[in-house]
Amino acid sequence: MLGLPRSTEVNRRIAKEKLYANVSLTSQVRDIIKEQIESVVWRNKLADSTIGVSPGEAVTEIQVFEVHLRQRDLDKRVLTAIAKAIPYKILFVLRFGDEAQAWIEVSSTFYRTDWLPLNKLTLRFEGLNLDAIYDNLARQIAGGRLGKEGDIDEAVDRDRERQKLEREIAALEKKVSREKQFNRQVELNSELRRLRVELEGTL
16 A cells, blocks of 8 residues: 555564553543454565664654554544554554555644555655655645744744634634624634734744
């Protein structure tokens, strides 16, 4: 599906009990794992020993975990828990039926692709070291929200601010549509224009 070299293949099923053992989980998250996940397979390992790419300062290995779902959705807290249990960066590939979706965490924020047919989920593993490969994967999966270059942590901060402004604008647009008083409409529209200008500055 991802077209990675055979040298990276692990293809080892991970027992859910191992995930429980490596991180403290609330009973609610344990229940979600049981209800929503069919199985977890450690599909690939990207490291100097498997692809001949130098480790980076922050990323020494990238693991590819394939998560088979019982439903076409997964509570994000499950991926956060798995990420805490594994001491390496993880590229998650969620599978349900004939579709798949990629998830990746960068600066404590998860990004994901749309659901795609299995043969349409393609990613480019490009970079001079594993830091660069991981950053490039994050930018691809984020679908343009993190730009193509520059510091990725700063890009995530800008994206968080952009998403906050987008939520505020959507809420204010609803207020404007419901407001009956003309003077109040003028005030709200003025604030709406200010937020839109601020949003343009983050793009």
